[in-house]
Amino acid sequence: MSATVSVNVHHVTRVEGHGNIEVDVQNGELKKCNFAIVETPRFFEAMLRGRPYGEASHITSRICGICAVGHATTSLRATEKALGVEPSEQTVLLRKLNFHGEILDSHIxxxxxxxxxxxxxxxxxxxxxxxxPDVVLRALRMKKLSGDICKYICGRHTHPVAMTVGGFTHFPSVEELEDLRVRLDAVRADVDSTVELFQTLRIPDFERDTEYIALHKDDEYAFIDGVVASSDGGTWPIEDYRSVTNEHIVQHSSAKHARNRRESYMVGALARFNVNYDQLHPKAKQAADALNLKPKCTNPYMNTVAQVVEIAHCVENSAEIVDKLLERGVKWEEPVPPARLSGEGAGSCEVPRGILFHNYVIEDGKVTGANCVIPTSQNLANVEADMRALVPGILDKPKEDITLALEMLVRAYDPCISCSAHMLDVKFV
Amino acid sequence: MSSLYDYDDRDGDGDAAHRIPTLVLALGNPLRGDDGVGAAVLEQLEQAGRPPSVTLTDGGTAGLETVLLLQGYPRAIIIDAAEMGLAPGAWRRFTLQEVELRAADPHLRGTIHGAGLAEALALGEALGILPADLVIYGVQPAVVGWTPGLSEPVQAIIPTLCAAILDNIQKG
Known part of the structure; x- marks a missing residue:
């Protein structure tokens, strides 16, 4: 093979934030294959130092405008473990429902x-x-319901206001829960249509086995708490996350890379599906069957299909949680106070893009040390390993096709590189 | 302060402009200085009272889902801070045909995680669900910083702007 191809996508579109694809093939030999992250580091860990523990979840929710609930929940779990707080059963239920709202919003x-x-x-x-238009309106309708779940539980979706260490400062009304119940029933038809749509789409054929890492619980499909589990075998307590993530710096990326038992690992919907298939709701398993997704699936493009399966799971599980909340009644509860004001704790959640860790050291009620390990950075090395495996097999294709295949691969991981703000900008004509 | 009820249909003219179901949608973030102008206008309109045909909605910093708020209304009036290159506090009434909304990402090819009004209107137009009568009141901000509260020139135009919007509701 004597192909010479140079692909430079600057920046990849329809992903969150700024990343470039750089591929260079000289005479059939792959010289360079990078997914370069070119954004400025944001130093959230440094911002936390010296702040009262109660502010940590509000500050870190600003890391992301899509998984703000995910960061807030992970942050609260880290603080609660550090300070010996055990949330009530009602808090656990409300957090799960809230979390489903965000997973749905992001996946849709x-x-x-x-x-x-x-x-x-x-x-x-x-x-x-x-x-x-029916497809787009359906998506908007489903997204609206997801946002309303979060609005009812935590005040608003982006940067939740009502979540606090040890509980909530606001509670959904019976009317709001009943509204959700009716709309969750109605949205099942939209979920079915989503599955039907993805049945008709042809996902690229590409297989590359890797290590899949996700939180695991024996009794439910884990989103909040659990143990860290690998598809290569083995589990780790959340506190030992550093021995799984092994973060290291690479030259072409302002985000760190991670590796565990192999050169890289994958996190996200497909990793959760592969590790926790048994715990999926039966309706979600039906959706997986219909979409021909079986564990263990080693096609990274199928991450999107795994997200569709999780949409089915989260809708069903949300309806069950709302039923439970309506049955037991939501009571006004004071947040559980901390048992101590100094300690260290690590929290972990499965946010839409994969496993997230927050780790805090708190002294006399103030955060003195913090570490946050984000799913996208854990995936970067795996994206590159996929690119290296994919490119030699498609070198005979036109450059545009190679570029699209690479962009679609990056998009399948649903990377979240940063967040940005816009203002209305008008020019009179 | 005049009340919206001043425009009540005393002559029994059932198809008067003020009977058209109308959404008044304020956008922006009151925590960011003059970006809160929409919310301030809405508050003033709320105090003035509201006939059953008018719905006042604070859309906050809503993204693409803004199109769902607009759906189903024959008439919508949007109030937002807008960079128009005018003096602070100057405001303009315009339709979508009269301007080019410079969306950060007009074709929604980029992130769309941070989509704003311009992107939402582009999507609404493509879906064909925008109100037939859609006007935007853009207010030139003095400061869009990181503290709440309107600047003096923007605060000063709230009463005239509200009067203009009420007039718009009455006369179409």
Missing amino acids: LHVYMLVAPDFLGVGSVIPLAKSA
Whole structure:
């Protein structure tokens, strides 16, 4: 083979934040294959130092505008472990429901707005809105319900206000829970249509076995707490996360890379599916069957399909939690006070893009040390390993096809590189 | 302060403009200085009273889902801080046809995680669900910083802006 191909995608679109794909093939030999992260580090850990423990979840929720609930929940669990706080059964239920709202919101955004245009042969969601308005309206409808779940439980979705160490400062009303119950029933038809849509899309054939890492619980599909589990075998308590993530610095990325038992590992919906298939809701397993997704799946493009399966799971599990809350009644509860004001704790959650860790040291009520390990950075080395395996097999294709295959691969991981703000900018014509 | 009820249909003219179901949608973040102008206008309109045909909604910093708020209304009035290159506190009424909204990402090819009004309107247009009568009141901010509260020039125009919006509701 004597192909010479140079691909430079600067920046990859329909992902969150700024990352570049750099591939260089000289005479059939892969010289460079990078997924370069070019964003400025944001130093959230340094911002936490010296702050009262009660502020940590509000500060760290700002790490992300998509998984704000995920960061807040993980932060609260880290603080609660450090200070000996055991949340009530009601708090645990409300947090789970809230968390499902965010998983749904993020997955719906990703599968419909960011990924579907690739498979439907359009450049973005705008032409899709013209050719298939029902699909886009369905996505918006589902997203609205997800946001409302979070709004009722924690005040608002982005940067929750009502979540605090030891509990909540606001509680959903019976009317709000009943509203959710009715809409969760109604959204099942939309979930079915989502599964039907993804049955018709042709996911690229590409297999590369890797290590899959996710939180695990024996009695439920783990999103909050549990143990860290690997598809290569073995579990670790959350406190030992550093021996799993082994973060290290690479030259071409402002985000760190991670590795455990192999050169890289994958986190996210597909990793959760592979590690925790048994704990999925039966309806989600039906969706997986319909979508021909079976554990262990080693095609990274199927991460999006695993997200569709999780949409089915979260809708069913949310309906069950709302039923339980309505049955037992939501009572006003004071947050559980800390048992001590100094200690160290690590919290972990499965946020939409994979396993997230927060680790705090607290002294006399103030955070003195913090470490946050984000799913996207854990995935970066694995994205590159996939790229290295993918490129030699598609070198005979036109450059545009190679570029699209690489972009779709990056998008399948649903990377979240940063967040940005916009203001209305008007020019009179 | 005049009340919206001043415009009540005393002559029994059932198809008067003020009977058209109308969404008044304020956008922006009151924690960021003059970006809170929409919320301030909404508060003033709320105090003035509201006929059953008018819905006042604070859309906050809503993203793409803004199109769902607009869906189903024959008429919508949007109030937002807008960079128009004018003096602080200056405001303009315009339709989508009269301006080019410079979306950060007009084709929604980029992140869309941070989509704003311009992106939402582009999507609404593509979906064909925008109100037939849609006007935007843009207010030129003096400061969009990191503290709540309006600047003096923006605060000063709230009464005239509200009067103009009420007039718009009455006369179409």
